[in-house]
Amino acid sequence: xxxxxxxxxxxxxxxxxxxxxxxxxxxxxxxxxxxxxxxxxxxxxxxxxxxxxxxxxxxxxxxxxxxxxxxxxxxxxxxxxxxxxxxxxxxxxxxxxxxxxxxxxxxxxxxxxxxxxxxxxxxxxxxxxxxxxxxxxxxxxxxxxxx
Amino acid sequence: xxxxxxxxxxxxxxxxxxxxxxxxxxxxxxxxxxxxxxxxxxxxxxxxxxxxxxxxxxxxxxxxxxxxxxxxxxxxxxxxxxxxxxxxxxxxxxxxxxxxxxxxxxxxxxxxxxxxxx
Numbered sequence: 001x002x003x004x005x006x007x008x009x010x011x012x013x014x015x016x017x018x019x020x021x022x023x024x025x026x027x028x029x030x031x032x033x034x035x036x037x038x039x040x041x042x043x044x045x046x047x048x049x050x051x052x053x054x055x056x057x058x059x060x061x062x063x064x065x066x067x068x069x070x071x072x073x074x075x076x077x078x079x080x081x082x083x084x085x086x087x088x089x090x091x092x093x094x095x096x097x098x099x100x101x102x103x104x105x106x107x108x109x110x111x112x113x114x115x116x117x118x119x120x121x122x123x124x125x126x127x128x129x130x131x132x133x134x135x136x137x138x139x140x141x142x143x144x145x146x147x
Numbered sequence: 148x149x150x151x152x153x154x155x156x157x158x159x160x161x162x163x164x165x166x167x168x169x170x171x172x173x174x175x176x177x178x179x180x181x182x183x184x185x186x187x188x189x190x191x192x193x194x195x196x197x198x199x200x201x202x203x204x205x206x207x208x209x210x211x212x213x214x215x216x217x218x219x220x221x222x223x224x225x226x227x228x229x230x231x232x233x234x235x236x237x238x239x240x241x242x243x244x245x246x247x248x249x250x251x252x253x254x255x256x257x258x259x260x261x262x263x264x265x
Contacts, residue, residue: 014172014173014174015174017172017173017174017205018150018170018172018174021203039234039237040237043205043238046172046173046205047205047206050172050173050205050206050207053173054173099213099242099243099244099247100247102213102214103213103214103216103217103247104217106214106215106217106218107210107213107214108176108180108207108210108211108213108214109206109207109210111206111209111210111213111242112205112206112207114206114242115205115206115238115241115242118241119241
């Protein structure tokens with residue numbers, strides 16, 4: 001893949017998710033990422049931004065906070081860094097969901113991080129209390145996909 | 148960019164076909180949810196969702212069906228997915244929904260899920 005760095009800032013409104021997906025997809029297309037890899041990274045970023053809006057910025061009105069999105073590509077590696085200034089999230093409190101249990105309990109939320117972990121190779125949260133939350137996600141393209 | 152469009156077609160015998168196009172994400176899922184709730188209010192529980200024109204679904208979109216299918220089956224119905232597009236099918240696979248929801252490739256097959264003829 002071509003070495004690239006692209007940056008986007010959006011406000012905490014779900015209407016921006018379409019813009020976020022388009023930005024990630026266009027960046028990865030330009031870098032020459034395989035289509036299946038691009039689709040999965042788009043999904044992970046959409047889920048992560050949705051979680052930031054819904055959870056980290058829960059206490060804030062829509063459109064009053066920002067989310068920074070950086071996409072980096074180099075060699076076989078796609079890295080996405082998301083930054084927000086909302087409530088921090090402790091991934092240790094999260095357990096992979098049981099879909100059948102979700103159906104029984106008629107739950108509609110709680111599947112985003114599960115999808116992120118399924119499609120990305122590395123998922124790391126870093127918190128600077130009261131200053132910034134950072135989520136780094138990495139996906140490596142395998143040799144078969146690249147060809 | 149278009150958001151979500153939902154067209155409804157009554158098929159008789161209490162079954163309904165919903166043709167969804169656009170995307171089903173954390174911004175548009177509530178529209179889908181409202182449509183499902185209106186159908187349940189009208190005692191319609193046999194629901195076929197044509198997803199051939201749905202370009203994208205996230206967990207928020209899938210969550211609508213996950214949270215509603217119990218009510219549908221308890222009332223003698225179900226939610227059947229008709230011709231999911233490739234990106235939608237990928238997400239269903241990741242979530243394990245292909246093991247839970249009927250996925251069919253023709254209206255006839257969809258109706259057969261409810262013991263109905265076309």
